[in-house]
Amino acid sequence: MRTASWGRQAGGYAAVVTVAETAGLTWEKDDRPLRGVPGAVRRDHGDLVKELRDLVKRVGVQLGTLTRALEGGFTVDTVHPYGWWRAELAGHPLARAVVRRLIWEIEVTPGQWRPVLPEAEHLPDAPDDALVRLWHPIRSDPGTVRAWRDLLTERRIQQAFREIYLLTPAEEDTRVHSNRFGHLVHHRRMFALFRARGWASGLLGPWDGSDEDEAVRTLAAGAWQVRFFHARADWAGDHELATTGQVRFARRLEGTWREVPLAEVPPLVFSEAMRDVDLFVGVTSIAADPDWTDRGPERAYWELAGFAELTESAEARREALQRILPRLEIANRCSLDGRFVVVRGDLATYKIHIGSADILMEPDNAYLCIVPSRRKSDGQVFLPFEDDRLSLILSKAFLLASDTKITDESILTRIKRGA
Structure with a gap:
């Protein structure tokens, strides 16, 4: 991985700013890295420490902005002259820290594109x-x-295993809307994601006219x-839950938005939009909340969705796991079985759902609730894309x-009871 780096001296110490996937600041003495x-x-x-920390923060923001700008070019099929791209990107x-770790395509002859990393x-x-x-x-x-x-x-090399969303037979039947993302979600978390991803939406709440809304995003340069x-959700109580429903598309014609059948939406526009929606429900669904203990309709949804068929984003996660698991020190204890990572322990055998990360124990599929601390990979466990799940x-x-x-002891008791 190529990185950009530069340093500053502070007494007998050196501050080193590196730029790869993101910006970082480390300290060295006699060319030996220090912990802090x-x-x-x-x-x-x-003053120098503050200056460098501010610099790293600004560079990180700039790299994030560049990444979002490059991704935004998908829906308009953005192209660049090779000479300009080579010099300026x-x-x-x-x-270059972002650009050089992405796959690109160069048109070598009219209509013939050569991918290059x-x-x-x-x-x-x-x-x-x-x-x-940019290759898609x-x-x-x-x-x-x-x-x-x-x-x-x-x-x-960390580059997103970008998911592909294609029109399903069910969506061909419904013609103008998709129902594939019907979920029960934490609304405020989803609302924050709307804003982060450039979607416009009002905040739902117990006031007039705020029981339902639509999140809207314009794609393909406004087309x-x-x-x-x-x-x-009427029965959400203190959890501020919301139900999610249809996804619809419209095209700007003569200055007016006109709803169109899903089959008429360009594949890249459809795929990128559905990718965002999958992110919204995947991150905020109560099915991804291992601490959920409420009963009633919420619990019924939680039990069903927590172990459901994999979405496109979860399928990408499964494909990543196919590559990761054989490289781990616990490889001989892990395998993939459909929607699950199967882990053979000494006390029991466990099935971790690839979509929700919820756990069942064999042989009776007893549910096991565990919220562990995140394992630090320290370079040993390489993740091919950033994904908290x-x-x-x-x-x-x-x-x-x-x-x-x-x-x-509480986890051990649940394991022994379930096994």
Whole structure:
């Protein structure tokens, strides 16, 4: 992985700012890395420490903005002249940290695109006016997608295994709306995600006219609009829950939004919009809340959704696990079985759902509630994309593979009762 880095001296210490997937600040003495900010530096060079921390924060924001801007180009099929891209993006001292770890496509002949990963090879020779665009798996066959993911994992390069969302037979039948994301969610968490992902929506609540709303996002440079419907749950109590429903699309024609059948939505626009919606419900659904203990309709949904068929995002997580598990020190205790990671402990055998990270115990599928601390990978467990649920699954797998070493008596009691 190529990184950009530079340093500053502070007494006998060196501050090193590195830029890779994100920006970081470390301290060294005599070329040896230190665990934190040296006390002498904190005491005598406080202004420099603050200056560098602010710099790292600003660079991190800039890298995040660049990543979102590049992703936003998918729905408009953004292309760049190769000469400009090579100098201003792939060659930029900061942007290169993001750009060079992504797969790109260069149009070598009209209509023929060659994929390239700058991090893994030298930039090819091509005319300055050749076109370059960010590679998307929806444009490739499954074999090519698998090959790229194998390479990214092998080279320990973090790039999102971008999910593909295609029109389903059920959506062909409903024609103008999708019902695939009907869930029960924590509304305020979802509302925060709406804002973070550029969707406009009102806050639901116990006041007039706020029982239901639609989250709206404009895509493809204003040509397309997606709407995601949701409503306040009447029996939500203090949890501020909401139900989610239909996803609909509209196209701007003569200055007016006109709803269109899903089959008429460009595949990339449809896939990117549905990816956002899957993120919203996947992160905020109560099915992903292992502490959920309420009864009634909420519990019935929790039990059903917590072990349901995998969504596209969970399928991408499963594909990542296929590559990760054989590399782990607990590989001989883990296997994949449909929707689950099966972990063989000494006290019991466990099934971790790849979608929710909830746990069942064999042979009777007794539910086991565990909320472990996140296992720090310290470079040993490489995750091919950033995903809190993937980290949580691996954390639970490591814990359960060594279940005789668990010291929490409440967890041990539940394991022995269930087994």
